[in-house]
Amino acid sequence: MQRSYEVMFIVRPDLVEEDVDKLVSTLESHATGAGATVQKAEKMGRRRLAYDVKKFSEGQYVLFTMSADGKAVHELERRLRVTEQVIKFITVRTDEEQQRLEKVRKIRASRVKRAPAEAASTETETPAVNA
Secondary structure, eight states, X not given: OOEEEEEEEEEOTTSOHHHHHHHHHHHHHHHHHTTOEEEEEEEEEEEEEEEEXXXXXXXXXXXXXXXXXXXXXXXXXXXXXXXXTEEEEEEEEOHHHHHHHHHHHHHHHHHHHXXXXXHHHHHHHSOOOOO
């Protein structure tokens, strides 16, 4: 079953831009080879870390937005774990959040449609009083 995931990983700050591009394309090809479809691979640049990770205080952030099944995510996480350039990663399933947001949007849209109709019906029911 295909689900939506976001995989964010932090790459060592001492890597040059070409090596980061090569790493991103390699991981993207591993993900597609495992059965995932990567919708977007976004390099977010160098940022300061909240705490030292493997003696690094900065890192280069990369975000994959993808659709995959559990086996493909497991394979990508395994690759991230053994890749020396990656110092930290996290995988988050986002399809439940998207479903919740869509439900909230529908509720809000129904309230907006209903509000003008209710206002019009209350105006016709109350007679105007002339003083």
